[in-house]
Amino acid sequence: MNDIKVAVLGSEGVGKSALIVRFLTRRFIGEYASSSECIYRKRMSIDGRQLNLELYDPCSQPCQGKSTLNEQIHWADGFVVVYDISDRSSFLTAKAIVHLIRELHLGGSKSRDTDSVIFLVGNKQDLCHMREVDREEGQKLASEGRCQFYELSAAEHYQEVVLMFSKIVRNASLGGKAKERRRRPSGSKSMAKLINNVFGKRRKSV
Numbered sequence: 001m002n003d004i005k006v007a008v009l010g011s012e013g014v015g016k017s018a019l020i021v022r023f024l025t026r027r028f029i030g031e032y033a034s035s036s037e038c039i040y041r042k043r044m045s046i047d048g049r050q051l052n053l054e055l056y057d058p059c060s061q062p063c064q065g066k067s068t069l070n071e072q073i074h075w076a077d078g079f080v081v082v083y084d085i086s087d088r089s090s091f092l093t094a095k096a097i098v099h100l101i102r103e104l105h106l107g108g109s110k111s112r113d114t115d116s117v118i119f120l121v122g123n124k125q126d127l128c129h130m131r132e133v134d135r136e137e138g139q140k141l142a143s144e145g146r147c148q149f150y151e152l153s154a155a156e157h158y159q160e161v162v163l164m165f166s167k168i169v170r171n172a173s174l175g176g177k178a179k180e181r182r183r184r185p186s187g188s189k190s191m192a193k194l195i196n197n198v199f200g201k202r203r204k205s206v
């Protein structure tokens with residue numbers, strides 16, 4: 001059975017956990033305790049093939065044994081790089097991450113078959129009245145970084161979120177790079193732990 005590793009990256013508060021929780025539980029919950037990085041596991045069937053998905057959710061806070069961005073990039077087969085459309089600085093961070101992934105993971109390769117493993121996601125589309133990043137800017141970055149582009153809302157879009165994750169898993173699994181498994185970022189979470197996080201103490205405002 002194939003193991004597919006997807007890292008969800010981006011700056012603090014862009015909605016990385018919200019997107020992952022939406023995908024795994026169908027629910028949008030506005031409170032997350034994210035004091036440690038973690039890996040969520042899900043068994044999936046894509047095109048009739050059984051896959052073990054590992055989804056990496058980094059911790060933006062300083063925490064023990066935290067992996068570096070370089071380690072996260074080397075670990076993953078696919079990347080969801082998230083920014084918040086109502087926060088320009090998060091877009092600049094996403095831009096830097098996309099460039100770093102191309103450099104480290106794909107070795108600056110220009111080959112088309114590597115293009116489909118980086119997804120650029122402008123989250124919080126429901127906050128378009130507070131928009132600081134135009135859709136066209138997202139599309140331009142995606143085309144420069146040879147990424148697939150999505151604008152969506154973890155809060156309001158369930159089907160789109162599922163479609164996006166399903167597609168990156170499929171693309172990463174078709175990448176065909178039977179690369180040797182590198183050190184995984186520390187921390188691993190079961191569904192029970194996920195539920196603890198969802199009902200954790202830390203409160204964030206939108």
Ligand SMILES: Nc1nc2c(ncn2[C@@H]2O[C@H](COP(=O)(O)OP(=O)(O)OP(=O)(O)O)[C@@H](O)[C@H]2O)c(=O)[nH]1
Nearest residue numbers: 012013014015016017018030060124153154155204
């Ligand atoms: N309006 C709106 N708020 C969202 C959306 N997605 C996430 N949020 C809110 O944004 C805040 C941050 O969400 P998180 O999922 O914790 O973001 P994160 O990127 O995992 O943050 P860190 O773990 O701190 O890096 C929370 O208050 C969420 O409820 C969205 O699509 N729309």
